[in-house]
Amino acid sequence: MKSKFLLLASTAVLLLLWKLVSLYMGSEIILPSPEAAFSSLVELSSGDHFLDSLLFTIKRGLIGFVLSASAALVIGIAAGENRIVFNLLKPMLTVIKTVPVLSIVLLAIIWFDTENVPIFVCFLVVFPVISANVIEGIKNVDPHLIEMARIYRVGKRRILFQIYFPSLIPYLLAGLSTASGVTWKAVIAAEVISMPRYAIGTGMQFSQIQLNTAELFAWTIVAIIISSISETFVMGLQYLLPWRRKL
Amino acid sequence: MSIKLQNISVNFGDLQILKNIDMGFNEGEISVVLGPSGCGKTTILNLLTSMNEAQEGVLSGIGERKISYLFQEPRLLPWLTVEGNLKFVLDEVGTADERDELCSRFLKMTDLSDYKNWYPGKLSGGMKQRVAIARAFAHSSDVILMDEPFQGLDLKLKLTLIDQFISLWKEERRTVILVTHDIHEAVKLADRIYVLSEKPAGVVDSFTIEEKREERSPGSPLSLKYESRLYKSLV
Numbered sequence: 001m002k003s004k005f006l007l008l009a010s011t012a013v014l015l016l017l018w019k020l021v022s023l024y025m026g027s028e029i030i031l032p033s034p035e036a037a038f039s040s041l042v043e044l045s046s047g048d049h050f051l052d053s054l055l056f057t058i059k060r061g062l063i064g065f066v067l068s069a070s071a072a073l074v075i076g077i078a079a080g081e082n083r084i085v086f087n088l089l090k091p092m093l094t095v096i097k098t099v100p101v102l103s104i105v106l107l108a109i110i111w112f113d114t115e116n117v118p119i120f121v122c123f124l125v126v127f128p129v130i131s132a133n134v135i136e137g138i139k140n141v142d143p144h145l146i147e148m149a150r151i152y153r154v155g156k157r158r159i160l161f162q163i164y165f166p167s168l169i170p171y172l173l174a175g176l177s178t179a180s181g182v183t184w185k186a187v188i189a190a191e192v193i194s195m196p197r198y199a200i201g202t203g204m205q206f207s208q209i210q211l212n213t214a215e216l217f218a219w220t221i222v223a224i225i226i227s228s229i230s231e232t233f234v235m236g237l238q239y240l241l242p243w244r245r246k247l
Numbered sequence: 248m249s250i251k252l253q254n255i256s257v258n259f260g261d262l263q264i265l266k267n268i269d270m271g272f273n274e275g276e277i278s279v280v281l282g283p284s285g286c287g288k289t290t291i292l293n294l295l296t297s298m299n300e301a302q303e304g305v306l307s308g309i310g311e312r313k314i315s316y317l318f319q320e321p322r323l324l325p326w327l328t329v330e331g332n333l334k335f336v337l338d339e340v341g342t343a344d345e346r347d348e349l350c351s352r353f354l355k356m357t358d359l360s361d362y363k364n365w366y367p368g369k370l371s372g373g374m375k376q377r378v379a380i381a382r383a384f385a386h387s388s389d390v391i392l393m394d395e396p397f398q399g400l401d402l403k404l405k406l407t408l409i410d411q412f413i414s415l416w417k418e419e420r421r422t423v424i425l426v427t428h429d430i431h432e433a434v435k436l437a438d439r440i441y442v443l444s445e446k447p448a449g450v451v452d453s454f455t456i457e458e459k460r461e462e463r464s465p466g467s468p469l470s471l472k473y474e475s476r477l478y479k480s481l482v
Binding site for chain 1: 335
């Protein structure tokens with residue numbers, strides 16, 4: 001209850017600050033007022049291609065995220081278990097992490113068609129986040145449980161599914177949570193530059209070209225909402241784990 | 248075939264842990280290895296599970312035999328229920344119903360039937376160790392190794408768990424090897440006791456207790472007799 005009140009209070013303070021600064025600026029092009037941004041959002045959402053843009057962006061984000069998370073899970077487990085795989089992966093992760101996202105986007109435009117650029121960029125941006133968490137999770141599997149299982153001669157498959165995977169879950173959820181935020185930033189940034197036909201990023205680009213700052217803000221609000229929903233969803237997954245629930 | 252350690256020596260680098268150990272653990276008996284803390288008792292169990300190797304001597308009778316292990320801490324999987332933890336160590340033979348029945352039997356014998364769907368996080372320390380005991384017996388092993396599993400429990404709980412263990416063992420008659428530093432525990436449980444010295448540990452005393460376990464309650468003249476002998480061997 002208290003945290004909900006604080007959330008509302010901080011949102012109200014943010015909106016108030018926004019309003020005050022926009023009044024001080026006195027120009028809708030430089031900084032539109034909150035009400036201008038929200039009325040633009042209402043107008044935008046009743047427009048022809050809003051739903052298409054929204055759904056296509058979500059589709060690209062989900063494809064990139066799921067592909068990347070799956071690859072990161074498999075490769076992360078292998079790297080956490082095997083020193084050679086870890087040493088092979090480490091420089092690749094460092095390169096992916098340090099290359100500017102814009103370089104990846106520009107290269108991806110050369111390599112792929114515009115529809116797939118955001119998916120590729122999302123894949124590359126999400127991969128190091130999740131794989132690092134998976135590797136960490138594997139390294140933190142309780143060696144006492146593994147020792148117990150080996151003494152009881154439990155099969156490798158059962159050890160993998162009943163010790164390694166459940167031990168990984170908290171680390172995987174933390175990785176997925178961080179990655180879900182990064183996903184939308186990467187996808188939309190890639191869309192702004194690659195400009196697929198239907199995309200939030202493309203909408204942002206057009207708003208900017210037309211100096212329609214209120215609409216740019218409206219698209220930004222849409223992006224924030226998608227990001228918050230996906231992060232809340234991922235965080236909520238942990239409550240599905242029965243051993244974490246209270247009796 | 249009994250398990251035998253003949254002239255076993257173990258070194259960790261320059262440090263000698265065990266020195267010329269001779270021990271025999273008879274089938275279907277409870278053997279206790281008693282010694283001061285840190286003297287290398289666990290190393291003996293590690294030899295039997297092949298986690299440590301002896302530099303000298305011969306170890307026989309353990310080979311490929313199935314082992315259950317009761318650790319100092321219960322080592323339960325927190326994401327599996329009490330029943331799930333038992334099933335985790337069961338062989339994948341027989342039908343699911345047969346495995347359910349086997350679990351139910353050992354849960355009943357350890358008074359855990361009502362808690363079979365509980366997760367370990369909700370259980371007390373004593374109950375967790377009871378699950379570990381049920382797991383050790385549910386596993387189709389010939390030998391049960393025990394590394395001070397009753398340590399850290401209050402006296403009443405410890406005696407209850409020991410009694411429960413004994414009644415399970417009487418039904419199952421597995422070969423049990425218990426290492427401990429607790430002389431009361433040793434006298435209550437043992438058919439045979441080996442007493443180890445400080446590091447490098449060697450056997451300083453060994454004897455058999457023939458009398459029934461019911462006569463060895465704490466403070467009884469019989470227990471005091473054996474405890475006093477162990478005390479002298481240890482100090």
